[in-house]
Amino acid sequence: MKLFTVLSAAVLGGALLVGTASAQEVQERTIRWGHLNNTDHPVSFGVQKFAEILLAKSGGKLKVREFASSQLGNELQQQSALRGGTQEMLSASTTSLATVIPEFGLLDFPFIVNTTDQADALVQGAFGKAMIDALPQRGLVGLGYWGLGFRNVTNSKHPIAKLEDFAGLKLRVIPNPVYLESFSAFKANPIPMAFGELYSALETRTVDGQENPYTVILSNKFFEVQKYVSATGHTFTENIIIVSKIFWDKLSPAEQKMMQEAYNESRAYQKEQTRLQTEKALSELQAKGMTYNAVAPEELERMRKAVQPVVDKISAALKPDTVKLFNAELDRVRKEVK
Template identity: 60%
Template sequence: MQHSVRLFTTAAIALAGVAFVSPSASAQSAPDAQERTIKFGHLNNPDHPVSLGVKKFAELLAAKSGGKLKVNEFPSNQLGNELQQQSALQGGVQEMTAPSTSSLAGIVKEFGLIDFPFALASFEQADALLDGPFGQALIARLPEKGLIALGYWDLGFRNVTNSRRPINRPEDLEGIKIRVIPNPVFLETFKAFKANPVPMPFAELYGALEAKAVDGQENPFAVILSNKMFEVQKYVSATNHVYGTNIILVSKRFWDKLSPAEQKMMQDAANEAKRYQRQVSRDAAQKAVAELKAKGMQYNELAAAEQARMRQIAKPVTDKFAASYDATLVKLYNDELARIRK
């Protein structure tokens, strides 16, 4: 609970710094804004950095539109799992969501490139990849699928938890039944480590861990803490195997009803909320490790040499997927990685 309080305190301090615009001033600068209510659903709990980002976005959008564009948040899978909410956006019955990019690989398979293991070594590299030409090229593929993206938020580096043993080297994953995102790259990667990966919606995960239907799972530290996985998992290992990001999606059917001025308010609010959300998320990840240890989880970090071994084991998997993707996007991805690693 202290974690939630601290997060909200951080949020409150940051929110206090935002310049509030009086409704009359906003309305004058934004005559095109109409009264609209936006249903913004996501799978995370209200104390999670994604939820804090939604609240910040809602506040900024209200300020920019003179209170005319209102955001109603629906956290914790209230509107369904990620794929159900994605379909709701495509159908025009829900306006916004913030899923992990991993869930988009089913409609634009090149989003799987973001999930390539051990590709990114720092938050700076992640931001450069996603905010640069590669991330924008992926976003450009979404309108034809009925979706508009306003940018990428931080979810964090993913780490393995389980109830059987610490993961110090690739061999430690052998035989562990681990829940993964329903995504081919994740499935094949963990098969390469001789684990037993089980695709499963996030909403079913805690129950499956509690019932011992699966031994473990992998998620960023803040997700592990926010969802109380310390109650049903003993070991948390800092594998940092994939950088996770949430993408801010808008229903194209809704977007096309907006005036250019309203669209600009949405994009500007998303850009400002992104900077705030990334910082809150990264601060939360640091605090989460200490709290997970305090809750009784055994924490360990992998040696650099073992991470390098894992990268080599996973390489045939990423090579296989890269060969099945659009060659121009794969080249852009590799070129951008080379650029940002310098």
């Protein structure tokens, strides 16, 4: 837990506050922000940057208290706490939001984007905005997205170099239909499991492997219980920054503006930290003894084709207008962004 008290920023913010909002518009508040990652992860770096900016803007009145490493529960538990008004903020994977708005699951489809910039453009465009606009009906307010990076498979058995290497592997996946059906299509044995239970399951060989961004693999020391890391890059995971609507509605317009601006101003920093830490993480995983392998483009294409029936099936069960918007935005991003 961290309570940020950046005094110099607060003093500067106090001076700026005079010109932007009256004292009555900004009250002393402590904002509890929970997430699953450790404090050495780019998500935590983003939380700290957001907290610093918000403290300055509010003249030291709006303080963020970070609860990292699942201290407030798993993502679904924290999401419920936000909707009930007992927690103020959460940075969670968009995957967990699919439980309340199934169309968020479109972002989990494998092999839809090839680069971080494409992933970023997709959520910053019309589709990403439409999903944020749907949140208030579910008791949540979205400030925007942060990228966690591409997910890659680790396991204790052998490298994943071709589609057939998935066969029979017990892989922990996010409890979500896209992940369960995708890895079933790869002929793996997907095991849905909460993230907090994963290290122990890997250590005891309850599961053979898992899939996550390199930064998550390193931060959670999966290298201690996994031998192989394979660059499947099958999905790009987005975090969404969400606020309890109950809490949001208590804020003055000035406070709401400061919250949104703190996200806007911290986004580029968090994106850069994800890029830097991803590169560093892969090097460190290899230095700590993991065997790394790339996956040939033709094998990635075989994986993409294997999972296409899953994409078609799940798309057919979602709102047609949202699927149409998603596909249109995906086409645009693929043409415009490298």
